[in-house]
Amino acid sequence: MDYILELDQVSKRFPKDGFVLDRVSFSLPYGAVMGLVGQNGAGKTTAIGCILNTSSRDGGTIRLFGQEMGDQDTAIREKIGVVYDGDNFPGYLTAAQLSEIMGGLYQAWDPVLFQKYLQDFHLPAGQKIETYSRGMTMKLALFAALSHHPKLLILDEPTGGLDPVMRDEILDVFLDFVQEEDHSILLSSHITSDLEKIADYITFIHEGNVLLTASKNDLAYHYAVMRCKESQFDALDRGDIIAYRKRDFQIDVLVSDGKEAEKKYRDAVLDHASLDEIMLLLVKGERV
Numbered sequence: 001m002d003y004i005l006e007l008d009q010v011s012k013r014f015p016k017d018g019f020v021l022d023r024v025s026f027s028l029p030y031g032a033v034m035g036l037v038g039q040n041g042a043g044k045t046t047a048i049g050c051i052l053n054t055s056s057r058d059g060g061t062i063r064l065f066g067q068e069m070g071d072q073d074t075a076i077r078e079k080i081g082v083v084y085d086g087d088n089f090p091g092y093l094t095a096a097q098l099s100e101i102m103g104g105l106y107q108a109w110d111p112v113l114f115q116k117y118l119q120d121f122h123l124p125a126g127q128k129i130e131t132y133s134r135g136m137t138m139k140l141a142l143f144a145a146l147s148h149h150p151k152l153l154i155l156d157e158p159t160g161g162l163d164p165v166m167r168d169e170i171l172d173v174f175l176d177f178v179q180e181e182d183h184s185i186l187l188s189s190h191i192t193s194d195l196e197k198i199a200d201y202i203t204f205i206h207e208g209n210v211l212l213t214a215s216k217n218d219l220a221y222h223y224a225v226m227r228c229k230e231s232q233f234d235a236l237d238r239g240d241i242i243a244y245r246k247r248d249f250q251i252d253v254l255v256s257d258g259k260e261a262e263k264k265y266r267d268a269v270l271d272h273a274s275l276d277e278i279m280l281l282l283v284k285g286e287r288v
């Protein structure tokens, strides 16, 4: 399989607060959307900073479009559209002025496409960006990222703080973007329902470590939560248990192959594992 983005054992330390991004590895294929999920402070933004080379790393390799990106690598940067959580542009600019500035930064800047986005999504070109609502600002950032014809979109919490209608509109723009088979998206998000809708792959990150990286189909069709009594839990092969959590009257056990588990443990009760529940079990659960 060809990958648009590959992280291999990427590490980054912040000695002052003791945070370590610890040998993070994952790969994003062409034509796919990967969701980077994790709690606040898990290391998502740090990982994105390493990918974009805005943050130096202490170890590991990152390949974009099959190459390692150097500091002056404008050709690779041209092919990446980036949207950060929060303010992406100075508020005193209008969208029309922003278009002129972007034209100077990106060879492939397409003012006609940018203008079309502004019109289609009712963003006033002559109004200062600081007067935009949060949703309008996020849309503007996304359209600016798309208007230099990138192949890879990297989005840090692009739908955070948006209402469901606005989120849905933005998710549709993402889905439209990945219709092209050489386009991919890496997005970090806390909103697992968004990822259920658009992600093909999910990477769970916790305290700087990748806990799990898998295709969403694999998670949806194979991963399951087994509800066990204590005696059933004791009889499980330890190798079948990814993580477990003791509750009042049962033990929830995350397994990677629900159908196998159903065959093997005839009296087992198995439920579909939602992203939220997988995350909860990986983060709060215990390992054997």
Ligand SMILES: Nc1ncnc2c1ncn2[C@@H]1O[C@H](COP(=O)(O)OP(=O)(O)OP(=O)(O)O)[C@@H](O)[C@H]1O
Pocket (backbone or CB within 6 Å): 014, 016, 017, 019, 038, 039, 040, 041, 042, 043, 044, 045, 046, 047
């Ligand atoms: N420039 C920095 N200097 C020192 N510590 C930093 C710096 N940037 C991030 N950190 C620390 O690294 C850890 C991971 O932060 P990061 O922003 O990557 O997490 P995140 O998963 O993106 O969180 P959130 O969902 O809240 O945005 C945190 O403990 C944070 O304090």
